[in-house]
Amino acid sequence: MDLLIMSRDDIVARWKDRHLEIVNENKLPLYLAKTHNVERWLETRSIDRHRANSRLLIKALRLTEKDDVQTVISVNAATITDSYWVKSPDSTLTYADIRFNDDYFANLALRGDYDSFNKAMNSKNSKTPELTNIGSFEKCWKLTNGEWWMYKTANHSEMFSELFAFELGMALGFNMAEYRREKKFIKTKDFTDHASVNYEPAYSFMSDGDDYIETVGELRALGSNLVPDYVKMIFLDTLIANPDRHTFNFGVLRSLEGKVLGLAPNFDNNMALIARGYPKNISRKNDVLARFFKELLAFDNSLREFLPTVTEDIVWSVLTKMNMKVRSKTIVDFVMNGYRQI
Secondary structure: OOEEEEEOOEEEEEEEOOEEEEOOHHHOOHHHHHHOOHHHHHHHOOOOOOOHHHHHHHHHOOOOOOOHHHHHHOOOOOOOOOOEEEEOOOOOOOHHHHOOOOOOOHHHHHHOOHHHHHHHHOOOOOOOHHHHOOOOOOEEEEEEOOEEEEEEEOOHHHHHHHHHHHHHHHHOOOOEOOEEEEOOEEEEEOOOOOOOOEEEEHHHOOOOOOOHHHHHHHHHHHOHHHHHHHHHHHHHHHHHOOOOOOOOOOEEEEOOOOOEEEEOOEOOOOOOOOEOEOOOOOOOOOOHHHHHHHHHHHHOHHHHHHOOOOOHHHHHHHHHHHOOOOOHHHHHHHHHHHHHHO
8 A cells, every 4th residue: 555645735755665755854744753654643543443433433434344544544544633644646636625624424423323323324425534533532523613623522520620621721821722511512622723733642752641751851852832831731630630641632733834833732631620520539648640740840840930829719710600510619629739739
């Protein structure tokens, strides 16, 4: 299988006989620049087949016999959040031809109901961003007034936790992806504005990302302007007890010419706080995230300059604004005790 690796309408690499020939390194996806592993890059762009609704989607599109690589190639490996895609060397396709312009399969990907499945089975349409919509939660991309929004299923506690993270981050002046509440769902706006910039997940350019000190070093090597927002992100993770920060849910934004612009807005906090029940250790004694964060500050105390002051008034104001039924005093105590640990 021979492929051209594209950035919009520019050829950035050729993949032939399992060898990657780089044509334009500046515009090459960071993962390929690091590894040259095209097959793995394609696999990381594939929908999670463990999601029940993704299996229905794949069945409706008659892709059941295809592996992850073939599934991704069926939509030219295109995504909503970057301008990279692939085509065969003899193809005359352009970026405009493969770019997504409708959300026809959104309801099937999100809800998995039979009416949506039946509609999809009877459709001649097969171009959908859902095949490159990664992650383990049922989700979809919806197009509203020319803007793409990611919808994700969420129960009350998951929805509160995600929205609280967003509102608290905004109150502290952090760079946050925009979240809004919908009935039974939570949605977040595409922060690339339909790939006017490229989002590159951290796994594209670094190791596992669990070690804060190593991550700061890797980010500094890529661009010193990335560090402040990273420190603020893991500071917020500590306050809200988000254990699920990994290299697939943070990353960088790059210009179409390949310049690293900054850290992507903070997103994907739906495993934090009360998403899996109210924490029993409200005092936050022996809190592992606080310990990891303090180890980072002990390594480089200058990072403290990026940390804002957090007060009970700020936390209460966020809860008042959200107006969702939770144990408010427990939330305030938990967040503030995390802050005091730092």
